[in-house]
Amino acid sequence: MNDGNEATGQAVVSRRKDARRNQETLLNAAATVFVASGVNAPVRDIAAKAGVGVGTIYRHFPTRADLVIAVYRHQVDACAEAGPALLATGLSPHAALGQWIDLFVDFLVTKHGLAAVLRSDNSDFEALRAYFLDRLVPVCAELLEAAAVAGEIRPGIDAYELMRGVGNLCIGADSDPRYDARHMVELLIAGLRGPHR
Amino acid sequence: MNDGNEATGQAVVSRRKDARRNQETLLNAAATVFVASGVNAPVRDIAAKAGVGVGTIYRHFPTRADLVIAVYRHQVDACAEAGPALLATGLSPHAALGQWIDLFVDFLVTKHGLAAVLRSDNSDFEALRAYFLDRLVPVCAELLEAAAVAGEIRPGIDAYELMRGVGNLCIGADSDPRYDARHMVELLIAGLRGPHR
Amino acid sequence: MNDGNEATGQAVVSRRKDARRNQETLLNAAATVFVASGVNAPVRDIAAKAGVGVGTIYRHFPTRADLVIAVYRHQVDACAEAGPALLATGLSPHAALGQWIDLFVDFLVTKHGLAAVLRSDNSDFEALRAYFLDRLVPVCAELLEAAAVAGEIRPGIDAYELMRGVGNLCIGADSDPRYDARHMVELLIAGLRGPHR
Amino acid sequence: MNDGNEATGQAVVSRRKDARRNQETLLNAAATVFVASGVNAPVRDIAAKAGVGVGTIYRHFPTRADLVIAVYRHQVDACAEAGPALLATGLSPHAALGQWIDLFVDFLVTKHGLAAVLRSDNSDFEALRAYFLDRLVPVCAELLEAAAVAGEIRPGIDAYELMRGVGNLCIGADSDPRYDARHMVELLIAGLRGPHR
DNA sequence: GATGAATGAGAATTCATTCAT
DNA sequence: AATGAATGAATTCTCATTCAT
Incomplete structure (x- = not known):
């Protein structure tokens, strides 16, 4: 060079x-x-x-939120764009959802403390949270809808809530060898299938 | 005396x-x-x-952790003791597990910020985390074991990991009207049933 | 002791x-x-x-104003109390006014920069200014009234305005050998006598 | 051209x-x-x-003083030139002095904070102060001298001191509705007449 | 000559923690 | 044993000033 x-x-x-x-x-x-x-x-x-x-x-x-957003914007955008792409590959909607969630989890667990600031009991970082959610919730909603229409998951799951749940599961995942967020996320996604009984 | x-x-x-x-x-x-x-x-x-x-x-x-432990000790103890009690009621193990988890969630979501300090990427509060886990993980393990033996859930679930997962799902649940930790925990517990395929 | x-x-x-x-x-x-x-x-x-x-x-x-007030409170109080005392000595009201103004000037010119913060184009120190004025304006008004009743000065002089004027004349008086605030204050007080022609 | x-x-x-x-x-x-x-x-x-x-x-x-000087140079010059002009109009010297002071006051009170930087307890703006005084003090002295010769005012008034006094009286005049610098300046100028008793 | 990005000293303010009484 | 005054490190943020382009 x-x-x-x-x-x-x-x-x-x-x-x-x-x-x-x-x-x-x-x-x-x-x-x-x-x-x-x-x-x-x-x-x-x-x-x-x-x-x-x-x-x-x-x-x-x-502001600090400006900096954090800037740091992660590219990756958030990439994640957002991956959703429709996965859906277009011919995978089953549920499989696409699972892979997309995996991408999101990969992103979060490699960023020390990122998941933690997404929690809503934190008045700073409001802008950051908003950015994440604005970008990703619609994508998640689209995947959920497709899977629900295909009858692969129970209907009525709220995309925002699911994103928050997945985000929460990733908190601290990088600093605790006994805790593997992917296991828990896998359970959560598996739980989407079952009928609510 | x-x-x-x-x-x-x-x-x-x-x-x-x-x-x-x-x-x-x-x-x-x-x-x-x-x-x-x-x-x-x-x-x-x-x-x-x-x-x-x-x-x-x-x-x-x-230390601050000492204080936090003291504040919540009674409630942690009560939760720990509820596990065997629920198992002894004659409920199915899985139902007992579900109710016990509900108790734990009730405890966490009513304590502003408590769940957040349990996250492991936080070197303060180590003692607090240890106390919680020492008390509750064995109880959770017992319930999981019973449910697994009964064939109600997939085997091989780690109690520590599950407790951490549930704890994480409760973070910020008290300050976000759009997020109901109980929904997500319900999904997680439902996910325990499904075959790991 | x-x-x-x-x-x-x-x-x-x-x-x-x-x-x-x-x-x-x-x-x-x-x-x-x-x-x-x-x-x-x-x-x-x-x-x-x-x-x-x-x-x-x-x-x-x-706040800084709290500190400044505390620093000068005793002296402001002493000045305020001197007004009625001077009036009670049997001096002519105009002479009493003159002596009281002298006390005020003595106070201000020995405090580097104090007079400057009394100027109203200064949003900090509002509390300080208020304290000064609350304490001293009524005293000044009483002296002016007595002198006006005695026919020694022109009527209609506003005590607040006069205090501000005297205060202003004292600004920077301690750091400029060519400027003697007392001379100017003396002119100002002399100007009270004359008819407005 | x-x-x-x-x-x-x-x-x-x-x-x-x-x-x-x-x-x-x-x-x-x-x-x-x-x-x-x-x-x-x-x-x-x-x-x-x-x-x-x-x-x-x-x-x-x-330096900042350079800028401030440049900003106000024209107006200072105009004020300086107005002195001899007023004296040449045939007005009584005292009346000319009064009108000239009015011009100076008009200038100061319309410049937010200008009077304040003229105060001598301010090591910045030394140059600015010097410029003002160099230009205006001689003019003021000339007017005072004429009025003294005419027997209209008490003798021995120092032009520098008077300019400083008038300048001080104008401090903050633009931001305090209860304070009218012109009133006080009028008193000051009236005080020039009276015998020093 | 103009530009404005970069610098970093300086000032305010908070709060965990210590310790004399 | 309780108190709370004192400490000062830590952090944020601003703005005058310089200097490479």
Whole structure:
């Protein structure tokens, strides 16, 4: 990858041109710190990790929720887009739902503390929660509907509630070797099938 | 229990009574504040509610986890004792399990923020988590075993994991009108039945 | 004044008993810092001067205005009480007014920056301003009324306006050798006499 | 106005015109912001209002005082020139003085916070203060001298002190409906007449 | 010359914890 | 044993100022 800048390396990168790259650096640093210390890590820690001043973070992301959203936006979007794609593959709707939930779980359990901030008893991160739900609940609803129409699951399951449940099951999953969120999610999804008796 | 002693003995006894009553006051205050502001409420708030100095709280409960444990010990114990009792009623093991889980859920969802501190990605409250699990996991294991032996549920379910799962499902359940933890727990328990295919 | 504490001196003074003395220390420190750096001096500077932690200041004086009021309350009160006293001495009302204004000016010009925070284009310190005015305007009004009744000054002078005017004239008087607020105040008071022609 | 020059000349001229216009834009923006938020408004606010970068402001006006001076220079100059003009109208010297002071007061009270920065207990704005005084004190002195010679006012009044006094009386006059600086200035000027007794 | 991203010092404020009385 | 005053670390956020482009 020759960027025509061997001598100085990447230390003296352009400011203006690199606004985007800089932002990328910031997001990577934030992601790393979030994994290590959770999404409530001190702003200063993130700044230090990114090698920038705290002011830079505030410039780009006025609130913490802005930063967290930015960090995870791409992955949330990818997850959202995967839903219709799975449904279009010819899998049974229930199988598609299961695989989609797996993607969501994969995403959450690899982000230390992310699932925890999605819990609603937390007045910060309202915007973050809203973003997640706005993106993903409709997708989940579509999958649930398809599975219900196919008679594979009991009807009347609320997509929001299910997303919250799955999200909750993922809390702390990365830091407890005795707890495997996937097992529990598998039970939950299995429970969708059974008649309510 | 010989309390027919002299003046000094009397004093000792009443001092003890006072101490006990004082501690009771403290626990009630803490419980109230925990409900209102979560288990991370400022120590000073709890002290104020109890009408004591902060030093008094630290004397009785050196760490916050100690206090939280003390606040909920009675209820945890009651829940633990309900397990064998339910099994002895003649209910089917699976029904007993379901009712017992309901008791546990009732307990958690009425305690603002309690479920949240049970999550394992939280190095404080380790002792609290340990207490909960020490008391309840064996009971849950017993119920699961009985249900498995009766062929009512799939075998191989880990009691610890299930308790964690149920606990997680209860996080934030008190502050989100769109999320009913009981629905999700019901799904989870229903999922226990299905064959693991 | 034997306080039975010769050996240790005043270094190891009692905490509780000295709440008051401690507060005094705080107020003295604040007064000193206010003189040196104005009433907007950093809280930390005041704390350092007093030899206490910043938390101590916040405990005693939650807002800056609280602190400033406390620092000057005694002197404001003394000034307020001097008004009726002067009127009762048998001086002519105008002379009494003049002397009372002199007291007020003496107070202000010796407090670096105090007069400046009394200016109304300052949304902080509203409480401070209110305290000053509540205490002093009625006294001033009484003196003005007496002088007007005696025919010594033109009628219709508003006490609030006059206090603000005198206060304003004192701004910066301590730091400008070429400006003597007393001269200007003397002109202002002299101007009260003349008919408005 | 020969603009029939070559390409480069044209460019130079318009560059100069641009520079001047740019500066004008800057000063107008600053004046507007000063009125709205006082002369200590954040530099960024001024830059935003002017539609330029903050660097541009620093280039033209290295210190804040430089900017404030530039903003008000025209008006100060106009005020200075009005003194001799008033004296030449045939008005009595005292009347001329009164009208001139009125002009000065008009200027100050319409500039939010301007009077406040003229106070001498403020090490920033030293240059600004100096500019004001250099321009206006001699004019005031001339008017005072004329009035004293005419026997209309007591002698020995220091022009600097009077200017400072009038300036002080104007502080905060724009934000306090109960305080009318003009009333107080009128008293002050009236006080000039009376014998010093 | 203009730009505005980046910097980082500085100030406010909270609250867990200690400890003299 | 109880008290609560004191401490000060930790954190957030702002804004003047610099400087690469």
